[in-house]
Amino acid sequence: AQSVAQPEDQVNVAEGNPLTVKCTYSVSGNPYLFWYVQYPNRGLQFLLKYITGDNLVKGSYGFEAEFNKSQTSFHLKKPSALVSDSALYFCAVRDGNSGNTPLVFGKGTRLSVIA
């Protein structure tokens, strides 16, 4: 079985400062890792994914994430936060060795960027 931990319920950062949203995962097989963002009363929007290859993944809206196999982490980062980045962020994992395992989500981290 796979699982995701997002240890912070809330992250506050000043506009223009770098931001990090933390994620650790557990999976028995090959990890496929994803980040999604959710705005109020909306569905989830895909930001980026790691399947294989370069450990640093670049995604939408200037976000990036680093896959660290030894620490089983996949933290989301952005060099300079915008007020419009304020939203709920979800990390998710599935076992890439199986075609029908579901995508499992963390409980989410609320990012608040203060002007």
Place this chain on the structure above:
Amino acid sequence: ETGVTQSPTHLIKTRGQQVTLRCSSQSGHNTVSWYQQALGQGPQFIFQYYREEENGRGNFPPRFSGLQFPNYSSELNVNALELDDSALYLCASRRDRAGELFFGEGSRLTVL
């Protein structure tokens, strides 16, 4: 790219009633998944369909059931509604094994 559409967007039911939620997947996507997202929580996996067959199910009772049709649209049916079924129900589809899920905007169900 997202082209997943869900209906209805909002609905209110009473305990014991039945509800059907509908989803039209992204063109070319043959896997559809349904999730329940309670207020303040992450999405919880309900079940998944691949080419009209259920091929994965989360920890939800049998009163949660589904269908996927040849045109890759799908339905989520919930019988004997309970108050705790109040949530945002999300449909998502993906093209292939390594693909990301594309989500619809969800159907918000309120059970009174």
